[in-house]
Amino acid sequence: MNIAIASGKGGTGKTLIATNLAFTAGKRFPVALYDLDVEEPNDHLFFDSADTPEHGVDKMIPDVDPQKCTLCGTCTQVCEFHAIITLPDQVMVFPELCHSCYSCLEMCPEGAISSGTKTIGTISAEKQGPVSLVTGRLKITEFATAALISETKKEPSASNNITFYDAPPGSSCPFIETVKDSDYVILVGEPSPFGLHDMDIVARTLRNLHTPYSVIVNKDVEGNTIIDEYCRENNIDIIGRLPLSMNIAREYANGQLIVKNIQGMDTLFEQLLDTIIAKTSGEHK
Amino acid sequence: MNEIVIMSGKGGTGKTSITAALAALAGEKAVVADCDVDAANMHLLLAPERMETHDFVSGKTAYIHTETCTACGLCTEKCRFDAISFAQGTYIVNPVDCEGCSLCHYICPAKAIEMKDNTAGQWFISRSRFGSRFVHAKLGIAQENSGKLVGKVKTIAQSSARELDVPYILVDGAPGIGCPVISSLSGADHILIVTEASESGLHDLERLVELIQYFSIQGSCIINKCDLNDAVKTKIETFCNANNVSIVNSIPYSSVFTETLQQGKTIVESNDRSIISKIEEIWNYVQSME
Numbered sequence: 001m002n003i004a005i006a007s008g009k010g011g012t013g014k015t016l017i018a019t020n021l022a023f024t025a026g027k028r029f030p031v032a033l034y035d036l037d038v039e040e041p042n043d044h045l046f047f048d049s050a051d052t053p054e055h056g057v058d059k060m061i062p063d064v065d066p067q068k069c070t071l072c073g074t075c076t077q078v079c080e081f082h083a084i085i086t087l088p089d090q091v092m093v094f095p096e097l098c099h100s101c102y103s104c105l106e107m108c109p110e111g112a113i114s115s116g117t118k119t120i121g122t123i124s125a126e127k128q129g130p131v132s133l134v135t136g137r138l139k140i141t142e143f144a145t146a147a148l149i150s151e152t153k154k155e156p157s158a159s160n161n162i163t164f165y166d167a168p169p170g171s172s173c174p175f176i177e178t179v180k181d182s183d184y185v186i187l188v189g190e191p192s193p194f195g196l197h198d199m200d201i202v203a204r205t206l207r208n209l210h211t212p213y214s215v216i217v218n219k220d221v222e223g224n225t226i227i228d229e230y231c232r233e234n235n236i237d238i239i240g241r242l243p244l245s246m247n248i249a250r251e252y253a254n255g256q257l258i259v260k261n262i263q264g265m266d267t268l269f270e271q272l273l274d275t276i277i278a279k280t281s282g283e284h285k
Numbered sequence: 286m287n288e289i290v291i292m293s294g295k296g297g298t299g300k301t302s303i304t305a306a307l308a309a310l311a312g313e314k315a316v317v318a319d320c321d322v323d324a325a326n327m328h329l330l331l332a333p334e335r336m337e338t339h340d341f342v343s344g345k346t347a348y349i350h351t352e353t354c355t356a357c358g359l360c361t362e363k364c365r366f367d368a369i370s371f372a373q374g375t376y377i378v379n380p381v382d383c384e385g386c387s388l389c390h391y392i393c394p395a396k397a398i399e400m401k402d403n404t405a406g407q408w409f410i411s412r413s414r415f416g417s418r419f420v421h422a423k424l425g426i427a428q429e430n431s432g433k434l435v436g437k438v439k440t441i442a443q444s445s446a447r448e449l450d451v452p453y454i455l456v457d458g459a460p461g462i463g464c465p466v467i468s469s470l471s472g473a474d475h476i477l478i479v480t481e482a483s484e485s486g487l488h489d490l491e492r493l494v495e496l497i498q499y500f501s502i503q504g505s506c507i508i509n510k511c512d513l514n515d516a517v518k519t520k521i522e523t524f525c526n527a528n529n530v531s532i533v534n535s536i537p538y539s540s541v542f543t544e545t546l547q548q549g550k551t552i553v554e555s556n557d558r559s560i561i562s563k564i565e566e567i568w569n570y571v572q573s574m575e
Contacts, residue, residue: 008324009296009297009324009326010293010295010296010297010298010324010460011295011296011297011298012296012297015485037461039460039461039462039463039466039492040294040295040460040461040462040485040488040489040492042295042484042485042488042489045484045485045488078387078388078391080344080345080385080386080387081386099384099386100365101365101366101384101386101388102363102365102388103386103387103388103391106363106388106391106392107388107391107392138462138463140462140492140495140496140499141467141496141499142463143432143463143464143467145461145463145464168461169296169324169460169461170321170323170324170431170459170460170461170465171323171324171424171426171427172322172323172424172428172429172430172431172465173429173430173431173464174461174463175323176381176427176429180381180382190297192543192546192547193326193329193546193547193549194301194326194329194546197324197326197329198324198326201323201324201426204426205426205427208426208427209381209427224547246538249510249513249538250513250514252483252485253481253482253483253484253485253486253510253513253514253517254483254484254514254516254517255483255484255485
């Protein structure tokens with residue numbers, strides 16, 4: 001059972017909910033938390049993460065053998081991403097633009113292209129008590145966010161039944177890569193015009209993908225009902241609420257789990273977890 | 286012409302609120318661009334009057350003509366994105382997984398696969414309520430290619446600024462450090478980073494600064510919610526000093542950000558004199574840049 005925590009807008013509390021939820025679940029059974037916000041992964045800041053060994057993740061890039069290449073230009077013609085250019089005297093590869101589709105390799109009439117590699121990031125996997133924390137980390141200056149997310153999801157972890165995905169912000173390729181094999185998505189809604197606007201985009205995307213989802217309202221303020229109204233109109237369940245609180249913001253800023261440090265939060269997350277387990281039983285893709 | 290890109294690494298630090306407030310102060314002196322195209326929301330504060338709407342055609346999706354397909358299965362075997370599956374006697378493409386690379390189109394022995402252009406979104410040229418030209422976009426639902434759409438918005442903003450002879454381009458960038466962010470860096474003269482005094486804010490700032498240094502673009506930093514954690518604030522200051530990133534201003538946590546947003550206003554249209562003067566200081570800093 002893969003459960004993604006997403007929001008559209010950044011800073012609504014995805015990481016806050018994901019880390020505290022994983023810790024709470026870990027008190028009951030072995031659980032995995034995958035930090036798929038690989039451009040800016042932060043989940044590790046909330047655990048006693050030591051120097052965890054990482055392994056590199058490579059993507060395939062074309063390796064052109066100049067002895068065999070006749071500069072015919074086929075590779076350049078078939079590449080949709082302008083990642084391989086035929087010059088008068090050589091073929092030049094732009095690794096950042098390459099989508100690793102193998103078209104040039106397959107289509108080269110001389111068999112001059114073989115598969116080379118380029119590092120796009122790293123993955124680390126660590127045990128935090130009962131929580132297996134897997135972190136993807138995009139190499140700075142790399143574009144291949146979605147490819148790294150795809151690889152990070154494949155990293156094995158010790159989870160009994162629930163795997164949480166901390167999703168990247170936005171609604172584009174990285175978000176879609178994260179949720180496309182999620183069984184269930186929890187949207188963290190922030191009751192502000194920006195929060196609602198962006199949550200609406202990801203909610204539409206999830207409906208398009210036929211993925212079931214519900215909403216947790218974060219930074220909830222009495223009297224502000226814009227998320228509630230939206231959910232009512234669109235028939236979306238609200239499964240929990242966290243108040244707007246300076247205390248929560250301060251603990252988060254300090255890299256601390258609120259279920260450990262703020263009274264009452266452990267019960268709130270226990271209830272949230274019960275609701276999620278009840279909701280998701282039977283939701284397998 | 287000076288192009289300032291406002292970025293944050295971490296989301297939710299107040300980047301868009303601050304960009305919109307700078308746009309309010311700049312008035313007709315700036316062209317404003319929203320390059321956070323997959324969660325574009327600055328229009329909520331700029332109340333733009335739309336002048337032009339354009340389709341954004343980018344990328345392709347494979348389509349299998351089943352009447353021509355001989356069901357040999359080569360496409361499924363060769364596709365690196367697992368986008369073609371066999372169901373109920375026919376091969377079908379899952380558009381969400383299709384990368385648009387055209388490999389299947391080229392290798393299909395029956396020539397049964399066509400590559401169709403995607404309309405991945407729309408882009409707009411508008412006039413903001415502050416009188417400025419505003420270039421923005423909307424990515425289609427479940428569409429990709431946000432980096433290319435960012436590139437489009439930037440190009441149009443740059444040509445608008447030249448055409449109108451406007452001294453500034455203010456660009457609201459995407460969070461993160463990936464494709465849309467790198468795309469919004471091209472042509473930038475200066476990066477204004479909005480971070481917050483949290484461990485996550487610091488961590489994400491460090492990665493963003495490394496990125497802009499790689500591209501040799503000068504950056505400076507605004508610490509928003511600076512009173513969340515004094516120790517982290519000090520760490521941010523130390524990091525910025527060590528990396529030649531000047532700190533333009535620090536803004537304490539304030540409910541004015543949310544309150545004004547709910548009214549569709551920018552923070553400089555609030556009654557909070559101290560916030561207004563901080564944004565004015567930031568705008569003066571932008572204007573003092575060479």
